[in-house]
Amino acid sequence: MSARVTRAAALCAILLCGTAWAGGDPQRSFVACPIYRDTDQGRKSGCWLADDPASGVRYDVGEGLTKPQEGYQVLVEGIVTQEPDVCGGVVLRPVRTAVLHEQKCPSAEFTAENYPGRRYVLPAEMMQQTWVPRPVPTPPFSTQRYVLLFDYGDDRLIYQYAETVLERAAIYCKTSGARVTIRGYAATEPLQVSGQLLREPLSLARDRAEMVGEALTRLGVARAAQRLQWQGSPVALDPLPTLGAPLPQSSLRRVEITVEPAAERGPAH
């Protein structure tokens, strides 16, 4: 890259990104009241912003699996990028936002103010309609492991993320005659964020495991083939999943599904 191009890129970054990250730790984790900016680029296109109380920097936090809700604080976890500022904040990507339902705050809404926003992009992998044939695995079968991430403090299966993972796991399980182990985790170690102590109860690990068990049952995996386990104080995933876990702490809130085909398990024990 020539020096001219480098300078141009740097200038561009300054002009477009404003307060964009210029080095140091790119990880951000904070609690804030979300701001909705009504940029109109079609369906689901508005911007979500949040100010880090520690630095005063405004971030664009709208690209997460779960979007904020006006009137409730959000836990933001993300990685600072130098993407163009189209919403009025430094872009965090990947980013997760979790709605803190017990922590109210004023609703805040901005007009577009000449920010273009961005068009909504469908997830790369989408649930298909029921009549679309699904790929069916063929022998030889082997042990499969699936990971589902959850929002902080929540056992809800995240829409347009969890269902394709669950369906794949269920199909593999049913096709291979497998037993499935569902291990739920909760981030029970306290986490200090923006002056708040965030800690998930151990019961949430069980709730998450049971939620996944119910989902697999509804997808045709017999209860008798399921083994549910749960625990607190999990270890972060390494490497982090490319989708949904910007920070190691984001991966603590998860369920692991292990599908063991009959041929892999060996004699009954």
Place this chain on the structure above:
Amino acid sequence: MQTVRSGIGLAALVLALAPHCALGAGAAQEATGAYGYARWWTAGEPREIPQRLSYPTATGLIATLSTSGAGGTADQPFFQPLGGNGRACVTCHQPADGMSLSVETIRERWRATQGHDPLFAAIDGSDCPSLPQEQESSHTLLLSRGLFRIARPWPPRDGAGRPIDPQFTIEVIRDPTGCNGDARYGLHGPQPMISVYRRPRPATNLKYVLAVGFPFEPKTGLPLPLDPETGLQVSGNLLADMRATTLKGQALDALRSHLQFMGEVPPATLAGIIAFESGLYTAASVDDRAGPLDADGAEGGPEALAAHRGGELQYGGQPVWQEFLAWKDGSTANTQLSETQREFRRSVARGAGLFANRNFLVRDSAGITNMGFGNPVRNSCAFCHNMQRTGMDVAPGQVDIGIANQPWASPSEHMPLFKLTCLAPYAPHPHLGRVVYTQDPGYALTTGKCIDIGKITAQSMRGLAARAPYFSDGSAQTLRDVVDYYDRRYHIGLSEQDKTDLANLMSVL
């Protein structure tokens, strides 16, 4: 439209239809066929059921197609007074009213029978069974809004009849019908009940109502629930509060409550009802202002409903109500149309475009804005009314758009008002907090969950012209009222022309 039910009225209607009868042979056949049958179908009355049956509405014709073929009512339990009060299924699911029941028809039956028709049975055709039944004032909600009393057990029960521990307490704040405080039928009676009042849903187009378009239910994140009898997933789009998930469950619920059937229902009776209603397709077929609704590239009418698959999701390239977009240019190729007719067709097509593409901020609507999309979220009517050819929600459609919950519910002195308090440690209602005032707890009376307070299942939009008033509580007297409600609720900013176009679209579905 009262006049069309008299001989003079019918003659006037035939004359009124004459211009569009000239548009095609189909319209002429429908107009002729419509008058061969009395409008009201009495339970147990021996009649022939034609394969296609159409009736005049205020704006055209409503047609019902029976794909199971023609036959007689004697062979169909749907038409038989099976229970103890003289009603049949058809009593509240009349062909002339799009297989539902308009308030106009209800009033006419009151006038014709002085309130002695089984339609006005005390159990749910009156404000409360304990009231003096011969008085018109005891049937206020049925006669004013077409609302039947639905008695839900308290605490709620699951599918197997076991009590659910509810996440909220319930208090009766306003009880104009007296039924929620009634010693026998009320909340503190021997079998505690909550009385809510709702419109009957159309018993037709059930292929769409039951379609499982996707295996998951985005509002909960879980896959759709299973029918314990078959092990198959259910759509969740049956009934306002999803208290039954299969046609069998719905039929049993209706037989035991609305028809006051005692004892075990014979399997052949259930099978007969389900087979008959499953073969019905209903839609507006002719419009006085547009002509036949399947003309010049449009695909209105019940035949198209019978021909297509249920549960298909609309999307940008295939928007919902695309079947009327062919009229965008006013059908210029058809030289027989008047300019008035052309403009009406253009209006319908514009309405279809608005429905799918006019984005606005949806906010504070549980079932939409608390499922990950954010609150608010920008989208159009088709965000939720997304099933091709019916405008139902493929998802399925338990949503709180504010019809029942304050502060958005229409002020209704004749409707009950409940105060629901969400208990710790359960999460409060996502948009309304721990205390919610509602005229109908809706889906929460099935699940016992705070998050479901005031959610009502979105229903099919076909045949609307035949079955006013609208919304589950009958609070919208006209289709324009429906449009006005949404415009007010979501600050859409519709122009007068937009509102007219949307109402015109809905009138031809």
